[in-house]
Amino acid sequence: MGELTKRILSGVILAALLFGDVWVGAGWFAALLAVGGVILSREYLRLIWRGWPSSTARVLWSLFGIAYIGAAIAGLWVARSTEEGFFVTMVLFGVVWATDIGAYAFGRVIGGPKIAPRISPSKTWAGLVGGILTVAAFILVVFSYRTEQYPNQWGIALPLSMIGAVLIAVIAQAGDFFESWLKRRAGMKDSGALIPGHGGLFDRIDGLLPVAILFGGIIAWLTPA
Numbered sequence: 001m002g003e004l005t006k007r008i009l010s011g012v013i014l015a016a017l018l019f020g021d022v023w024v025g026a027g028w029f030a031a032l033l034a035v036g037g038v039i040l041s042r043e044y045l046r047l048i049w050r051g052w053p054s055s056t057a058r059v060l061w062s063l064f065g066i067a068y069i070g071a072a073i074a075g076l077w078v079a080r081s082t083e084e085g086f087f088v089t090m091v092l093f094g095v096v097w098a099t100d101i102g103a104y105a106f107g108r109v110i111g112g113p114k115i116a117p118r119i120s121p122s123k124t125w126a127g128l129v130g131g132i133l134t135v136a137a138f139i140l141v142v143f144s145y146r147t148e149q150y151p152n153q154w155g156i157a158l159p160l161s162m163i164g165a166v167l168i169a170v171i172a173q174a175g176d177f178f179e180s181w182l183k184r185r186a187g188m189k190d191s192g193a194l195i196p197g198h199g200g201l202f203d204r205i206d207g208l209l210p211v212a213i214l215f216g217g218i219i220a221w222l223t224p225a
Contacts, residue, residue: 103131
C-alpha cells in the first residue's frame with residue numbers, strides 16, 4: 001500500500017471515528033480529549049528531551065508544552081460544551097481540515113517559493129494561499145447552511161469569511177511550523193508512529209491545537225458569565 005493511500009485511509013477512518021465520538025455526547029468527547037492529551041504530552045515531551053540537552057531548557061519547554069496542549073484541550077471542550085456543541089465542534093475541525101487540504105493541494109500543484117525551508121521544506125506560499133481560499137469557501141458554505149438564522153447578513157459574510165480564513169490559515173500553519181521546528185531540533189521525522197501515513201498524533205493535529213485555543217478563547221469571551 002502506497003504512502004498516500006495509507007494517509008487517505010487513515011484520515012477517513014480518523015474523521016469517521018471523531019464524528020461518531022462527537023455525535024455520541026460530551027462524555028465520550030471528554031474521554032477522547034483525556035486520552036488524546038496523554039498521547040500528545042508523551043509525544044511532545046519526547047521531542048523536548050531529545051532536542052534540548054540543558055535540563056533547565058527541558059523543564060521550561062516541557063511546562064510550556066503542557067500548558068499549550070492543555071489550553072487546546074480546554075478550547076475543544078469549550079466548543080463542545082456550547083448550546084450547539086456538535087455543530088460548533090465539527091466546524092472547528094472542518095476549518096482546520098479545509099486549511100490542510102487546500103495547503104496540500106495548492107502546494108503540490110503550484111509549488112513555488114518556500115515559506116521557511118529550514119524548518120518545513122514542503123510548505124510554500126502557494127500552499128498558504130490555497131489554505132486561505134479553501135477555508136474561506138468552507139466558512140461561506142457553513143454560513144449559507146445557517147441562512148435561516150441570518151437572512152440578511154450576506155453583506156458581511158464575505159469579508160468576515162476572508163478575515164477568518166486568513167487568521168485560521170496563518171495560525172494553523174504556525175502550529176505546523178512549531179512542531180516541525182521541534183522535530184528538527186530532536187532530529188526526528190515524526191513525533192510518533194501511532195497513525196499509519198501520518199506519524200504521531202501531534203503530527204496529525206499540530207495545526208488544530210492553536211486554532212482550538214483561538215476558538216475556545218473567542219467562545220469564552222462571547223459567552224455571558
